[in-house]
Amino acid sequence: MWDSYRLKTAATGVKRLATLSAEDKQACLDAYRFFQRMQAGEQTDTAQETKAVADYYKVLNNMLSVFDLEKLYIPPMLDDSKGLYDNQILTEKALLAELDLPHPSSSHLLDMGCGRGRIAHHLATLTGGQVSGYNIDPDQVDNGNDWAARCDMSDRLHFKVGDHHEPLDYESESFDGCFSFQAVWPFFKKEELDLHAREMYRVLKFGARYACSEYLLTPFFDWSNEEHVALHRLYLPTLAATQSMYPADVCAALERAGFHVIVSAPSKSEAWPLCEQKRDLILHGRRVVRALEKIKVAPGWVEESLDLLQRGGEAWTQAERAKLADLNWRIVAEKR
Numbered sequence: 001m002w003d004s005y006r007l008k009t010a011a012t013g014v015k016r017l018a019t020l021s022a023e024d025k026q027a028c029l030d031a032y033r034f035f036q037r038m039q040a041g042e043q044t045d046t047a048q049e050t051k052a053v054a055d056y057y058k059v060l061n062n063m064l065s066v067f068d069l070e071k072l073y074i075p076p077m078l079d080d081s082k083g084l085y086d087n088q089i090l091t092e093k094a095l096l097a098e099l100d101l102p103h104p105s106s107s108h109l110l111d112m113g114c115g116r117g118r119i120a121h122h123l124a125t126l127t128g129g130q131v132s133g134y135n136i137d138p139d140q141v142d143n144g145n146d147w148a149a150r151c152d153m154s155d156r157l158h159f160k161v162g163d164h165h166e167p168l169d170y171e172s173e174s175f176d177g178c179f180s181f182q183a184v185w186p187f188f189k190k191e192e193l194d195l196h197a198r199e200m201y202r203v204l205k206f207g208a209r210y211a212c213s214e215y216l217l218t219p220f221f222d223w224s225n226e227e228h229v230a231l232h233r234l235y236l237p238t239l240a241a242t243q244s245m246y247p248a249d250v251c252a253a254l255e256r257a258g259f260h261v262i263v264s265a266p267s268k269s270e271a272w273p274l275c276e277q278k279r280d281l282i283l284h285g286r287r288v289v290r291a292l293e294k295i296k297v298a299p300g301w302v303e304e305s306l307d308l309l310q311r312g313g314e315a316w317t318q319a320e321r322a323k324l325a326d327l328n329w330r331i332v333a334e335k336r
């Protein structure tokens with residue numbers, strides 16, 4: 001059942017989509033085509049990829065908020081009697097337990113790739129402490145800060161623009177834990193992992209942990225298998241990701257940075273049933289989008305984007321069911 005908060009969020013999303021500038025909308029479509037060219041083999045550098053990601057998410061975060069995806073990740077289906085939002089809540093609680101905070105109420109956590117800050121808000125509510133977060137897209141950061149102010153939590157929630165590919169703009173040894181939800185490893189090339197792992201290590205206090213729920217390939221994914229590669233080409237742009245890492249490569253970088261990896265394991269349950277639920281909702285939404293297009297409230301590109309989202313989503317379901325990739329691979333690592 002949708003409550004008034006979610007209905008209001010959806011309405012704001014539609015309004016934002018209708019009022020985004022023509023440049024922003026074009027940049028979003030250009031970014032999607034850029035992702036597709038990347039998958040077709042075009043050589044691109046990280047700066048171009050990061051720009052495309054920021055342009056894409058600026059529109060996508062508003063579009064997905066219409067479909068009740070304000071937190072921009074699909075969780076594992078931990079409880080099949082519940083919907084996507086409640087499964088996100090369960091996933092976030094489980095991650096917080098993995099951080100094993102000795103003093104939750106005085107803790108300060110870092111949310112890497114924090115989106116609109118709603119996960120940070122949830123964890124700050126659970127711990128009673130502070131959460132900082134950074135994101136490449138100023139639109140999401142503004143939304144997070146507005147929300148913190150509305151909840152009267154600006155003293156405990158701090159969001160700013162930041163880029164994983166740069167040194168983190170935080171003091172050394174300032175956090176009691178850091179975490180990420182489908183926001184870090186999908187944007188790194190193998191040779192870039194060490195730099196970020198070292199930065200994570202630097203900003204954490206001694207004994208603090210990193211925990212994540214992240215898109216990674218499974219060890220069954222084989223780059224020399226044409227079927228695997230064909231699915232990957234279709235689904236990766238839909239995930240709005242630019243890279244696909246193996247858990248072993250990420251863990252090796254964390255270990256080289258000085259972390260002790262405690263857990264590296266597949267998600268506790270699959271995400272594809274929730275992806276499919278969302279796909280059905282989006283299909284339903286397309287009728288509304290077409291109606292809005294007719295009365296010129298939504299421009300034609302919205303439906304084109306939904307179409308691309310739809311086809312990539314189907315490829316994702318196939319890849320996940322075949323256990324080739326995991327949206328919620330779990331890693332827990334401790335600074336030692």
Ligand SMILES: C[S@@+](CC[C@H](N)C(=O)[O-])C[C@H]1O[C@@H](n2cnc3c(N)ncnc32)[C@H](O)[C@@H]1O
Pocket residue numbers: 050053054057070071072073112113114115116117119134135136137140162163164165180181182183184187
């Ligand atoms: C799949 S979304 C997840 C967002 C958030 N963790 C959540 O669950 O709501 C991926 C996020 O990573 C952010 N992102 C991508 N590349 C980034 C970068 N280089 N630096 C910081 N954030 C980045 C995107 O803007 C987006 O908010």
